[in-house]
Amino acid sequence: MTPPLHALSNWSPEAVVFDCDGTLMDTERHWQEARGRAFREFGLLPPPGFAERAKGVHYVDCGRLMAEEANKPELAANLTSALLGHFLSLVAEEPLTMPGASEFVRLLSGRLPLAVASNCPLEVVEESLDRAGLRRHFRHIVVPTAPPGEQAAPEPEPVPVAGGERGEAVRPKPWPDVYATAARLCGVLPAAALAVEDSLTGVESAWRAGLRVLGVGPLPDGGNTEHADAWVTALNCEEVMGRARGWPHTSSLGEERDHDGPLSG
Structure with missing residues (x-):
């Protein structure tokens, strides 16, 4: 059973990394x-x-x-x-945002480093966010840098990785690479970052990278959500917004804007 939001009550993130499809964008x-x-x-x-x-x-x-x-x-x-x-x-x-996504991103923008970690092609993520007026709020976008190909089964425990240097492959979710890379680009340890996800594949990826995880949207049918620290129906619920308003400003900690653009494949 996934714990309610108060499971994150004594913790504040130093960066927030969002999934795109189904979390930010209604795609x-x-x-x-x-x-x-x-x-x-x-x-x-x-x-x-x-x-x-x-x-x-x-x-x-x-x-x-x-x-x-x-x-x-x-x-x-x-x-x-x-x-x-x-x-x-x-x-x-028809680019549409998920309920509360725009408000939540704008509330955090300028206060915490924000990034996107997605399995979608870079042009899809950037076009979707740009058309929704959200692209400027994200310092980094991390997507897989190569087609997934044949892959081994996921490791059973979280495995933080240091992938994402130019020329180094970043594997797609459920591998931890996109989230581990996003946290590193934001200048924080994975354990200090919050992932926001709507799918079990994404939750698995963020958990394996060592991030705390907030699930959002309908609970997956018959899915095991134990790797999410909390799960809410939408980002515009008052409990989420109220908690976020109390998070300290950390946008200047150890992070500079990526002048080379987002990490892409």
Whole structure:
């Protein structure tokens, strides 16, 4: 059982790292529609429960999973390309923020270092945040620097990593790389940073990197949320906003703006 927000009552973050899809931007429905369109484009039907299994998964892995579950492994590359193309069209037509996301980000902006750690392509994250008027609030955006490929199973314990130097691969969630890198770029230890996430894949990534985790949105069906320190239905609930108003200003601690731009793939 996930503890309520008071589990974070005696702790204040020195930086906050946000997921993008489903946390800041209301794009999960776009991904779901894009998956449906990609399946239909190749005359396939989405397997039962696929939407929940695909939530938070890197789009390259998602395309591969679509092909595998449709028993068409030879279509993995085509489905991946179609998925991304449909998603980009949908998000350009209708960029919307999640409830309370804009207010929460603006409340923290200038007080704490803020970053985004996403499995989405950099151009998708930047375009979405820019169209929503939020891009300027984030000092860093961290995305995977290479397609995920075949990966080993996640380690069972949090494993902080120092990835993210130029030329060093940053693996997608549920690997810890994007969150560990974001904390480092913000100039804080992972244990001093708060991750804000809506998916079990993202929660696993942040937990493994050593961050505290605030889950937001509907609780995943049948999912194990024990790695989230707390879970709330939306960022605009008064308990969250009230707690954030009391967090000390730390934006000047050990962090400079990244003049080279966000870490990208």
